[in-house]
Amino acid sequence: xxxxxxxxxxxxxxxxxxxxxxxxxxxxxxxxxxxxxxxxxxxxxxxxxxxxxxxxxxxxxxxxxxxxxxxxxxxxxxxxxxxxxxxxxxxxxxxxxxxxxxxxxxxxxxxxxxxxxxxxxxxxxxxxxxxxxxxxxxxxxxxxxxxxxxxxxxxxxxxxxxxxxxxxxxxxxxxxxxxxxxxxxxxxxxxxxxxxx
Ligand SMILES: Nc1ncnc2c1ncn2[C@@H]1O[C@H](COP(=O)(O)OP(=O)(O)OP(=O)(O)O)[C@@H](O)[C@H]1O
Numbered sequence: 001x002x003x004x005x006x007x008x009x010x011x012x013x014x015x016x017x018x019x020x021x022x023x024x025x026x027x028x029x030x031x032x033x034x035x036x037x038x039x040x041x042x043x044x045x046x047x048x049x050x051x052x053x054x055x056x057x058x059x060x061x062x063x064x065x066x067x068x069x070x071x072x073x074x075x076x077x078x079x080x081x082x083x084x085x086x087x088x089x090x091x092x093x094x095x096x097x098x099x100x101x102x103x104x105x106x107x108x109x110x111x112x113x114x115x116x117x118x119x120x121x122x123x124x125x126x127x128x129x130x131x132x133x134x135x136x137x138x139x140x141x142x143x144x145x146x147x148x149x150x151x152x153x154x155x156x157x158x159x160x161x162x163x164x165x166x167x168x169x170x171x172x173x174x175x176x177x178x179x180x181x182x183x184x185x186x187x188x189x190x191x192x193x194x195x196x197x
Pocket of ligand 1: 007008009010011012013014015016123124126155156157158
């Protein structure tokens with residue numbers, strides 16, 4: 001199962017995803033053409049690649065989704081969205097989430113909200129992100145997109161948010177979906193066989 005966690009900047013999606021990674025979740029690492037910051041690690045925070053290489057990969061159809069933000073490319077490889085034994089977590093901006101949901105309707109989308117404006121500003125300030133004003137301006141549009149998500153979690157504490165996401169996954173796993181069809185058919189044919197014997 002792929003779980004998308006989206007939020008405006010500074011609400012806490014990266015922090016929450018890193019905690020989930022310690023249990024049975026694999027964090028999808030995305031690609032960027034922006035330079036690596038000193039605190040970032042290649043292959044953990046992003047795969048950092050040159051712009052030329054990024055263009056080449058676009059032409060090869062390597063990305064499921066990509067976007068150009070402030071002159072830097074960000075993208076998700078098709079390979080990383082393939083299913084394996086682990087649940088996957090993708091932290092992505094609100095617009096990216098909408099694009100992925102369109103091409104992969106089975107993804108589960110979660111929107112994180114801050115508990116209050118004051119608490120949110122404290123968190124943003126802690127990370128000392130650039131383009132603070134632009135991030136806040138974008139957040140107005142992003143907040144309106146919450147209605148297109150399946151779940152909305154107010155990120156009061158990381159521990160509680162992680163528990164809520166785990167609960168969502170448990171519930172999603174037992175939803176009536178395609179994967180029970182073969183079991184239902186098998187049970188029905190066993191009943192028929194039993195009746196005939
Ligand atoms: N529930 C929480 N309670 C208190 N602090 C939190 C909580 N969640 C995250 N934080 C803190 O808020 C700050 C921003 O978190 P984080 O970097 O995870 O946000 P983000 O949504 O990934 O932001 P961006 O989109 O800009 O990368 C960090 O300092 C983090 O430790």
